[in-house]
Amino acid sequence: MKKQKKKRKASAPARGTKPRSGKRSTQGPAARPAHAKTAGTSPERVRAILEKLDEAYPDVVCALDHENPFQLLISTILSAQCTDVRVNQVTKTLYVKYPTPKDFAYADPKELEQDIRPTGFFRNKTKSIMGASKKIVEEFGGEVPRTMEELLTLPGVARKTANVVLGTAYGIASGIVVDTHVTRLSERLDLSGNSDPKKIEQDLMKVIPQEKWILFSHQLIWHGRKVCQARKPLCADCNLEGLCYAKDKTV
Numbered sequence: 001m002k003k004q005k006k007k008r009k010a011s012a013p014a015r016g017t018k019p020r021s022g023k024r025s026t027q028g029p030a031a032r033p034a035h036a037k038t039a040g041t042s043p044e045r046v047r048a049i050l051e052k053l054d055e056a057y058p059d060v061v062c063a064l065d066h067e068n069p070f071q072l073l074i075s076t077i078l079s080a081q082c083t084d085v086r087v088n089q090v091t092k093t094l095y096v097k098y099p100t101p102k103d104f105a106y107a108d109p110k111e112l113e114q115d116i117r118p119t120g121f122f123r124n125k126t127k128s129i130m131g132a133s134k135k136i137v138e139e140f141g142g143e144v145p146r147t148m149e150e151l152l153t154l155p156g157v158a159r160k161t162a163n164v165v166l167g168t169a170y171g172i173a174s175g176i177v178v179d180t181h182v183t184r185l186s187e188r189l190d191l192s193g194n195s196d197p198k199k200i201e202q203d204l205m206k207v208i209p210q211e212k213w214i215l216f217s218h219q220l221i222w223h224g225r226k227v228c229q230a231r232k233p234l235c236a237d238c239n240l241e242g243l244c245y246a247k248d249k250t251v
């Protein structure tokens with residue numbers, strides 16, 4: 001195993017702040033411990049990761065602008081393959097034009113397609129939004145349901161979207177949001193050896209205490225956006241560096 005670096009790592013930036021550029025070291029990534037298979041999710045290591053995430057992101061929240069659970073549901077559907085910034089730009093006027101579930105449920109699909117076009121995949125998203133809205137109006141009394149089972153019956157809603165809505169809008173910890181950032185970071189931090197989001201979620205739920213599920217999801221998503229980026233993680237700016245033995249570390 002390589003020697004532990006003495007240099008103290010800067011904490012990850014707070015929400016909304018721009019991370020400093022990571023400096024690439026001439027040394028390779030930290031060696032993966034021989035006992036890594038079990039070390040990855042040992043209670044001590046997981047506790048240390050959670051402490052570091054709490055230090056860097058004590059009170060992060062969902063980045064999608066919304067005023068109620070229904071808007072959060074629609075924004076989450078729109079966020080597939082799209083940045084949250086772009087979704088927020090679109091929904092700024094969208095929720096004025098379509099203020100209630102009924103307005104979406106019985107909208108003119110061609111018109112709605114054009115209204116959400118900048119978020120991409122607008123035809124499929126229109127079908128999902130109209131289908132989910134119709135079901136909410138006709139079967140759930142106009143309210144977004146509060147259980148995983150019911151949410152999963154809505155068109156276009158899978159576990160990721162359901163977890164976002166339950167956790168952020170209702171404060172119900174039914175699972176962990178596994179998006180592209182959580183998928184990548186779970187592998188880099190050796191918290192899951194799976195690539196299927198459903199299996200990753202099951203792995204995470206086994207080792208992360210349930211009371212942390214909601215915050216942990218937001219923390220990993222923010223860390224993935226700001227520091228542990230896909231192409232070039234800013235490891236020099238990462239306060240988890242001492243705990244991380246990812247193959248593609250840059251320090």
Ligand code: SF4
Pocket residue numbers: 188189227228229233234235238239240241244245246248249250
């Ligand atoms: S890969 Fe780099 S940025 Fe990502 S968690 Fe590890 S040390 Fe931090």
